[in-house]
Amino acid sequence: MTETELPEDDRALAGEYVLGLMSMDEAAAFKARLTREPRLAALVLSWQEDFAGLADEVEAVPPPAKVWRGIDRRLFAGARGPRWMLAGIPGILAAALAVMLVFFPVVTGVQPPANPVYHIDLAGDDGTLIFAAGFDGETNELFVRPESGAPDAGTVRELWLIAGDNAPVSMGVLPDAAPARLPVSQDIAAQLDGAVLAISVEPPGGSPTGAPTGPVIATGAVETL
Known part of the structure; x- marks a missing residue:
């Protein structure tokens, strides 16, 4: 047949x-x-x-x-x-x-969480999605996936947690093109609910000051799924 x-x-x-x-x-x-x-x-x-x-x-x-x-x-x-x-x-x-x-998921080296606790769309001022992210509560990792563009030569993109009126806290340097998982400490994980994530442009290796030094190119609210 x-x-x-x-x-x-x-x-x-x-x-x-x-x-x-x-x-x-x-x-x-x-x-x-x-x-x-x-x-x-x-x-x-x-x-x-x-x-x-x-x-x-x-x-x-x-x-x-x-x-x-x-x-x-x-x-x-x-x-x-x-x-x-x-x-x-x-x-x-x-x-x-x-x-x-x-x-029929595409098999890649880094798999997203099946049931993320939180979801974040990190978009620029014009609405262009820069990164999509999901927090895996079982492993305490943030899965991040680039959605558009790439950093300019000689720069990296760094992810920041902004919880309430607290100063931004770095969550690590983001990948250029491939999905990745960023480890999240218990302290940071406890602050995700209701927080905002932001991406800044930094020199290679990340911010030398512990705070954003370059322009912020994307932000996104942490949303519960």
Whole structure:
């Protein structure tokens, strides 16, 4: 039996699965079938490739961080999973690609937390998302992922915690391009709730003074998931 000979119901279900139209339980049951039915898995892959190809004709215009968070809450309210990973996906493919990321995650050397306690969108004044971050309460690490741009030559980007009226506290130098996990002390973790994170431009190695010395290029409120 070829892909085209699959039952019409299965062809429709594959499309619903890729588009994210199933409930969480229905999607989990359908996903279990993919390990047993290679032709069905191939059909799902075909759907994914077709939708991914549409992105070639869509100009990537990142929405303001606040707008994306509002869309994310409305689409995925109540869903458990790494929703914050989806920040920065452009345009009309957001819902379809969201499901692809949840059920077919890209394997990298540094994995995000499955259930982050906090989420932070670090965006510039124009709304451009610079970094997405999630705090892993099980390991006391902050997963950070660059979303746009790279530091200028001879500079680094440093992450700061701003809790209330307290002076900024460095959380470390951020990676240039790849995701990373930054260890977070118990003292810093206790201050995350309701705090703000900021990114400043610093010389190689980070701020020499223990306080931001360069321009602040992004900020983001720590949000509870």
